[in-house]
Amino acid sequence: MTHYDIALIGTGSGNMVIDSRFDDKSIVIVEKGQFGGTCLNRGCIPSKMLAYTTEVADTVAGSERFDVSASDPDVHWKALRERVFGRLDENEASGREGREKSDNITVLAGTGTFTGPRALRVRVGDDDIEITADKVVVAVGGHPVVPPPIAKSGVRYHTSDDIMRLDEAPRRLLVLGGGYIAAELAHVFAATGAHITVVESSDNLLGPHDESVTEAFTSIAQQRYDVRLGTSVTGAHMSGDDIVLELDDGSEVTGDTLLVAAGRKPNTDDLGCEHAGIDVDEDSGRIVVDDQQRTSADGVYALGDVSSPIPLKHVANREAKTVAHNLANPSSPIATDHDLVPSAVFTEPQIGSIGKTEQQLRDAGTRYTAGRKDYSDVAYGWAMEDTTGFCKILADPASGKILGAHVFGPQAASLVHVLVVAMQFDIDARRLASDTYWAHPALTEIIENTLNELELD
Numbered sequence: 298m299t300h301y302d303i304a305l306i307g308t309g310s311g312n313m314v315i316d317s318r319f320d321d322k323s324i325v326i327v328e329k330g331q332f333g334g335t336c337l338n339r340g341c342i343p344s345k346m347l348a349y350t351t352e353v354a355d356t357v358a359g360s361e362r363f364d365v366s367a368s369d370p371d372v373h374w375k376a377l378r379e380r381v382f383g384r385l386d387e388n389e390a391s392g393r394e395g396r397e398k399s400d401n402i403t404v405l406a407g408t409g410t411f412t413g414p415r416a417l418r419v420r421v422g423d424d425d426i427e428i429t430a431d432k433v434v435v436a437v438g439g440h441p442v443v444p445p446p447i448a449k450s451g452v453r454y455h456t457s458d459d460i461m462r463l464d465e466a467p468r469r470l471l472v473l474g475g476g477y478i479a480a481e482l483a484h485v486f487a488a489t490g491a492h493i494t495v496v497e498s499s500d501n502l503l504g505p506h507d508e509s510v511t512e513a514f515t516s517i518a519q520q521r522y523d524v525r526l527g528t529s530v531t532g533a534h535m536s537g538d539d540i541v542l543e544l545d546d547g548s549e550v551t552g553d554t555l556l557v558a559a560g561r562k563p564n565t566d567d568l569g570c571e572h573a574g575i576d577v578d579e580d581s582g583r584i585v586v587d588d589q590q591r592t593s594a595d596g597v598y599a600l601g602d603v604s605s606p607i608p609l610k611h612v613a614n615r616e617a618k619t620v621a622h623n624l625a626n627p628s629s630p631i632a633t634d635h636d637l638v639p640s641a642v643f644t645e646p647q648i649g650s651i652g653k654t655e656q657q658l659r660d661a662g663t664r665y666t667a668g669r670k671d672y673s674d675v676a677y678g679w680a681m682e683d684t685t686g687f688c689k690i691l692a693d694p695a696s697g698k699i700l701g702a703h704v705f706g707p708q709a710a711s712l713v714h715v716l717v718v719a720m721q722f723d724i725d726a727r728r729l730a731s732d733t734y735w736a737h738p739a740l741t742e743i744i745e746n747t748l749n750e751l752e753l754d
């Protein structure tokens with residue numbers, strides 16, 4: 298049994314906790330998989346590197362609109378995959394090596410399971426290593442959910458964990474689920490030439506977004522893909538080398554590759570939280586934390602997808618900062634603020650959102666005014682020949698306080714940050730519109746014009 302000052306379980310966002318403030322502490326880092334976790338190895342970063350390449354291909358394919366002749370783009374999947382993962386695998390290795398070389402850090406490449414309060418067993422190869430620590434940081438993330446009809450069927454399937462590393466790009470891709478991962482990876486594989494079929498159990502794609510966004514996105518996806526909405530999978534079987542999904546309306550869809558993108562679950566099932574006094578919410582499977590990231594067990598913190606209601610990387614990073622501060626400064630702890638978290642979907646078009654949706658305001662009976670302008674209403678939108686993009690802003694008519702904003706179109710993930718900053722620093726719609734110099738004719742004019750559409754008292 299070895300005792301440490303700090304034990305960190307999981308090296309995604311958890312790895313950010315350990316910095317020079319802890320150089321005088323003995324630290325053990327436990328990681329069962331790739332160093333750097335989901336975002337670096339199989340999540341945000343590879344998917345966005347692939348999505349950007351897709352954008353390049355889409356731009357070339359659409360060049361005729363701009364009176365530019367270009368030949369049909371061909372995305373070279375293997376070269377693309379090597380470029381993306383060549384860079385990321387190097388990053389993973391150097392991240393691990395950097396920690397292994399630290400004098401005060403021990404890295405255990407194995408699976409950690411709680412055996413008691415702040416006590417863990419780590420399975421490294423065939424060995425069990427018992428450790429204890431004064432403080433424990435649990436940052437073990439989550440994993441893809443595989444619905445029982447697929448799990449039980451025995452058909453070949455992929456998740457976001459492995460589909461981006463395939464040797465060959467699919468020709469006919471079945472996507473189960475119509476959320477973030479489905480939207481982004483369908484877009485990537487459509488650019489490599491795959492025929493896409495999406496099966497989503499609800500009536501819209503990207504369900505929790507503002508209704509204007511889900512409607513617009515669903516309608517565009519229906520023009521590009523075979524989209525089956527309001528449909529559940531009841532079973533699946535192989536037909537030769539093809540995968541067949543059986544749907545509850547009696548129909549079937551067939552493809553050579555199946556991507557299961559039906560949501561993610563926190564990694565708490567086999568963590569042994571019950572031995573350590575760490576409360577887990579029964580419904581969500583998340584470790585319960587307070588706003589200082591403390592669990593119910595003394596000296597144990599949790600962060601990121603294993604405990605957060607908002608499973609996004611920038612949220613996990615913020616929570617990691619809270620944990621680091623609170624470990625280093627126990628007498629002046631800080632709290633994580635989850636009030637204004639932006640989100641972005643990197644599809645074509647992009648989506649950037651912050652704050653309330655119109656349906657949330659309506660359901661809550663909140664008085665609001667909604668402004669909307671299309672990209673085609675502003676000069677830069679003309680330059681882009683954009684026909685589908687828009688910006689929608691929701692505000693309190695009395696105070697002008699911005700309540701929500703939803704941008705759908707080129708650069709939406711970046712554009713929305715003007716509104717993120719305004720909301721964070723409580724700059725109301727009137728001041729934002731009139732006191733700001735808006736560079737002409739930058740795309741940001743879409744935001745200025747949308748603010749001017751609001752009907753304020």
Ligand SMILES: Cc1cc2nc3c(=O)[nH]c(=O)nc-3n(C[C@H](O)[C@H](O)[C@H](O)COP(=O)(O)OP(=O)(O)OC[C@H]3O[C@@H](n4cnc5c(N)ncnc54)[C@H](O)[C@@H]3O)c2cc1C
Nearest residue numbers: 307309310329330334335340341409438601602608609610
């Ligand atoms: C395809 C995809 C695309 C995404 N794109 C975006 C995006 O564009 N923007 C965004 O904000 N978010 C995105 N996300 C979400 C984002 O990746 C996660 O919110 C974030 O990575 C969570 O970080 P984490 O540190 O909580 O967990 P992780 O990064 O998953 O780290 C957990 C680590 O713990 C290790 N581990 C698990 N159990 C144990 C154990 N018992 N013992 C030892 N080690 C263990 C795992 O191997 C892993 O390395 C995406 C997710 C996916 C899947």
Ligand SMILES: NC(=O)c1ccc[n+]([C@@H]2O[C@H](COP(=O)([O-])OP(=O)(O)OC[C@H]3O[C@@H](n4cnc5c(N)ncnc54)[C@H](O)[C@@H]3O)[C@@H](O)[C@H]2O)c1
Nearest residue numbers: 444474475476477478479496497498558559560608641642
């Ligand atoms: N750009 C980003 O920020 C980004 C990108 C990818 C992933 N992520 C994160 O990863 C999380 C997981 O992504 P995801 O796409 O797996 O989940 P999701 O929650 O975004 O979407 C899952 C979808 O699958 C549908 N579904 C569930 N079970 C189904 C079934 N049996 N049949 C048909 N449809 C079914 C749900 O209705 C939902 O629309 C996201 O919630 C997000 O937090 C973020």
